[in-house]
Amino acid sequence: MLKPLGHTAMPTSPAVTLKSAQFPQPFADGLSYSVLSCGGWPLVQTGLLLPEAHLIFVCPQNCLRGVVLVAAEMKLSQRFSTVAVREQDVISGDMERLTIDGVGEIIDHLAEKPPAVLVFTNCIHHFVGTDLEVVYQTLRQRYPEIQFTDCYMNPIMRKSGLNPEQMMRRQLYSLLTPRPKVARQVNIIGNRFPMDPHNDLYQLLQHHGYTVKEVPRCETYAQYQTLAASSLNITTLPMAQSAGTLLADKLEQPHLFLPLTFCYETITENLKRLSDALDLPREDPAPAIAACEAALKAAKKVIGATPIAISFSACVYPLSLARLLIEHGFNVTKIFADSFIPTEKADFLALQKLAPNLQLYPTSQVQMRVLPKESSGKTLAIGTEAAYFTGTRYFVNLIEGAGLYGFDGIVHLMALLQTAFLEPKAPELLNQINQRGCECLL
Amino acid sequence: MKQTAQIIPSYTGDTSGVCSALYELGGLIVMHDAAGCNATYSAFDEPRWYTQESLVFVSGLTEMEAVLGDDQRLIEDTVAAAQKFQPAFIALVGSPIPTVTAVDFPAIAREIEQLTKIPTMGFNATGMASYVSGAGMAFEGLAKKFVLPQVPKTQAVTVNILGVTPLDFSINGADQALKAVLQAQGLTVQSSWAMGETLSNIKQAAGAKVNLVVSATGLAAAKVLAQKFEIPYVVGLPYGPAMAQQLAAMLIQTSQDHQNRIFCQAVPASDTVIIGESVAALSLAKALAATTDFKATVLCPVDTFPELLTAGCIKARDEAELKPYLQQATTIIADPLYQPICPPKARFIPLPQEAFSGRIYRQAIPELVKGFTTFRRNFGL
Numbered sequence: 001m002l003k004p005l006g007h008t009a010m011p012t013s014p015a016v017t018l019k020s021a022q023f024p025q026p027f028a029d030g031l032s033y034s035v036l037s038c039g040g041w042p043l044v045q046t047g048l049l050l051p052e053a054h055l056i057f058v059c060p061q062n063c064l065r066g067v068v069l070v071a072a073e074m075k076l077s078q079r080f081s082t083v084a085v086r087e088q089d090v091i092s093g094d095m096e097r098l099t100i101d102g103v104g105e106i107i108d109h110l111a112e113k114p115p116a117v118l119v120f121t122n123c124i125h126h127f128v129g130t131d132l133e134v135v136y137q138t139l140r141q142r143y144p145e146i147q148f149t150d151c152y153m154n155p156i157m158r159k160s161g162l163n164p165e166q167m168m169r170r171q172l173y174s175l176l177t178p179r180p181k182v183a184r185q186v187n188i189i190g191n192r193f194p195m196d197p198h199n200d201l202y203q204l205l206q207h208h209g210y211t212v213k214e215v216p217r218c219e220t221y222a223q224y225q226t227l228a229a230s231s232l233n234i235t236t237l238p239m240a241q242s243a244g245t246l247l248a249d250k251l252e253q254p255h256l257f258l259p260l261t262f263c264y265e266t267i268t269e270n271l272k273r274l275s276d277a278l279d280l281p282r283e284d285p286a287p288a289i290a291a292c293e294a295a296l297k298a299a300k301k302v303i304g305a306t307p308i309a310i311s312f313s314a315c316v317y318p319l320s321l322a323r324l325l326i327e328h329g330f331n332v333t334k335i336f337a338d339s340f341i342p343t344e345k346a347d348f349l350a351l352q353k354l355a356p357n358l359q360l361y362p363t364s365q366v367q368m369r370v371l372p373k374e375s376s377g378k379t380l381a382i383g384t385e386a387a388y389f390t391g392t393r394y395f396v397n398l399i400e401g402a403g404l405y406g407f408d409g410i411v412h413l414m415a416l417l418q419t420a421f422l423e424p425k426a427p428e429l430l431n432q433i434n435q436r437g438c439e440c441l442l
Numbered sequence: 443m444k445q446t447a448q449i450i451p452s453y454t455g456d457t458s459g460v461c462s463a464l465y466e467l468g469g470l471i472v473m474h475d476a477a478g479c480n481a482t483y484s485a486f487d488e489p490r491w492y493t494q495e496s497l498v499f500v501s502g503l504t505e506m507e508a509v510l511g512d513d514q515r516l517i518e519d520t521v522a523a524a525q526k527f528q529p530a531f532i533a534l535v536g537s538p539i540p541t542v543t544a545v546d547f548p549a550i551a552r553e554i555e556q557l558t559k560i561p562t563m564g565f566n567a568t569g570m571a572s573y574v575s576g577a578g579m580a581f582e583g584l585a586k587k588f589v590l591p592q593v594p595k596t597q598a599v600t601v602n603i604l605g606v607t608p609l610d611f612s613i614n615g616a617d618q619a620l621k622a623v624l625q626a627q628g629l630t631v632q633s634s635w636a637m638g639e640t641l642s643n644i645k646q647a648a649g650a651k652v653n654l655v656v657s658a659t660g661l662a663a664a665k666v667l668a669q670k671f672e673i674p675y676v677v678g679l680p681y682g683p684a685m686a687q688q689l690a691a692m693l694i695q696t697s698q699d700h701q702n703r704i705f706c707q708a709v710p711a712s713d714t715v716i717i718g719e720s721v722a723a724l725s726l727a728k729a730l731a732a733t734t735d736f737k738a739t740v741l742c743p744v745d746t747f748p749e750l751l752t753a754g755c756i757k758a759r760d761e762a763e764l765k766p767y768l769q770q771a772t773t774i775i776a777d778p779l780y781q782p783i784c785p786p787k788a789r790f791i792p793l794p795q796e797a798f799s800g801r802i803y804r805q806a807i808p809e810l811v812k813g814f815t816t817f818r819r820n821f822g823l
Contacts, residue, residue: 011526030519031499034480060538062455062569066482069451069800077449084445087570090542105443127542155477156539160505366499366523
């Protein structure tokens with residue numbers, strides 16, 4: 001319970017019902033609140049997925065502060081360095097010199113030269129017109145044994161082309177260098193968590209003798225480079241598509257976007273598309289759908305009519321998940337999302353008929369700061385924002401699906417829901433999850 | 443080369459510093475930034491975020507607004523939020539990009555104040571200076587904008603404590619310990635800027651006879667209060683019973699003769715160094731020198747004032763500036779995240795600070811006002 005602040009009026013709830021909501025932006029822009037226990041993941045953590053790489057952030061102090069402490073909390077400070085941009089650098093305008101010399105100084109003092117260096121510049125480089133081409137050209141000449149890539153922590157560009165999140169997921173793959181293709185090897189790219197090897201994609205691929213490569217499973221830089229030998233890239237999240245596009249151009253690897261949804265038809269279609277792309281026989285989805293139905297039934301038996309709240313960050317396709325649950329008799333009452341993926345329109349329209357009074361809540365609107373973080377009775381939450389705002393101790397800690405996918409993902413999720421319903425978690429866990437991702441990282 | 447950090451983190455920046463200073467006072471605080479500053483603040487710079495409401499938000503500045511110099515959305519969104527919350531005041535806080543595009547925060551503050559009739563302050567934080575600068579400008583702003591003139595003074599020796607934020611004092615009860623120690627010495631605390639305090643109490647600060655500056659963040663406000671209300675100040679912290687007694691005597695003397703004084707002064711020695719904010723580190727050095735054989739030089743990696751930079755307090759901001767002093771040291775008292783750049787042979791005594799290591803060592807941050815003796819004993823000092 002937050003200690004209340006005096007001298008303020010209590011604003012009304014910003015929630016809207018599904019029947020009256022606009023799609024895909026149900027809420028107006030305004031000042032934003034930084035939600036506690038967000039399901040987000042700082043860029044630095046994505047960069048640190050690249051094994052053996054050294055990360056160097058060249059930013060003002062206020063911008064360095066968060067990323068440097070994320071690395072410290074992950075006990076990975078030895079892979080992380082900074083160059084502070086100060087006011088005199090902005091005034092002098094010689095940001096190229098600062099960046100080149102600063103990065104060089106750090107590399108020169110490393111005990112071992114890393115195979116790759118990720119240099120993060122930020123909003124300020126963009127605004128003072130830093131010639132990044134000169135920066136990287138010079139660094140590559142000075143350190144030919146090191147691969148450099150340009151990364152960006154520039155949230156000011158979030159509404160101008162690719163946002164920092166999409167850029168980071170793309171740049172993580174920019175260091176792959178062309179090599180001969182290996183038979184029966186496929187990449188799943190753009191995910192922060194390794195895929196569950198039981199999920200539909202893995203099972204289909206492994207059943208036909210394919211090796212699956214993913215960056216979160218790489219332990220060495222050499223292993224990372226083997227992704228360049230794959231014959232196909234699969235992405236499952238919208239923000240990962242830029243990585244697929246990059247590698248299609250750079251390495252001539254075809255790209256298949258097979259979205260992480262909870263719709264039987266879409267999952268079936270996704271698996272068909274994958275089979276067709278690799279000339280594999282199509283599999284009958286009926287047994288897998290039957291398994292889903294059984295899992296949903298079992299979960300419903302345990303959870304009953306308990307209200308369920310879902311976060312956008314839990315699965316990126318919260319409307320698809322809500323629709324699946326509601327169509328199977330679950331009582332989904334709240335969705336926490338600031339906006340939706342445009343391809344969820346069909347689910348949005350379907351839910352307007354199925355559950356017109358389902359409430360949509362923003363996560364970052366100012367009113368959310370003072371909204372009581374409680375529920376009238378037991379609530380089951382999926383995702384951290386839903387857990388935080390409903391004040392429940394019964395929640396599934398899930399971020400971006402956390403490796404679950406397809407029919408198997410649904411079966412697995414139903415098991416997680418039952419466990420979460422029966423076993424309360426310590427509320428402090430939410431604070432720890434904030435900025436670190438899933439429980440698996442704690 | 444200066445400005446590089448191979449492994450150590452950055453101190454909290456000035457944007458967060460402003461927010462930390464004003465957090466508990468019932469204001470609407472708007473960081474004018476794209477997105478990152480608020481997440482950093484809530485996750486790493488503000489331990490009260492989890493337990494105490496506040497109205498600290500971010501404007502969500504976009505590329506086009508910055509390029510076009512469009513301040514209108516900032517004004518409209520701030521006014522809209524102010525209408526929702528009816529805050530006690532509004533504070534606009536700068537960050538790196540508004541610095542580059544030269545946003546005139548004081549002017550925007552005047553416009554918002556006219557529109558809302560709510561007192562509004564604009565702070566030209568750059569995101570490129572330390573929290574000391576940010577919290578300092580916030581306290582200075584409070585002193586200029588809110589402290590009422592002609593508040594009657596009582597017979598008692600009344601004291602304002604200036605410069606209290608969790609960035610220096612964490613949330614381990616140090617703010618309350620400060621009040622209690624002064625009261626135990628027969629002094630009356632008028633206000634504490636600004637933990638466990640209200641804006642209405644701060645408005646009455648001119649009723650104090652003397653100000654106690656307990657971190658460099660409070661010194662600019664002390665100078666304003668000295669100039670506007672002729673309240674003299676003493677700089678220092680009462681670490682341990684002996685220091686409490688000495689400091690109280692100095693406060694009483696200062697309230698009478700109106701001579702500003704620096705209580706915290708180190709007896710320099712190159713073999714022992716303390717890294718930290720100037721007032722806290724100097725006070726620790728003084729307390730150690732008074733009670734043990736330890737003499738220590740303070741290395742101050744954040745902003746401070748020239749009058750605190752004596753032979754016993756050296757400004758050393760970057761790894762390159764710190765390392766030569768650390769190489770000579772046999773004992774180092776510092777935040778644990780400094781340890782990787784300290785010589786392995788040196789004795790390292792951990793003294794975590796929120797403004798450096800954030801929440802990582804929060805549970806181990808000692809409360810030194812009442813707990814100085816325990817700290818000394820724990821480390822055999």
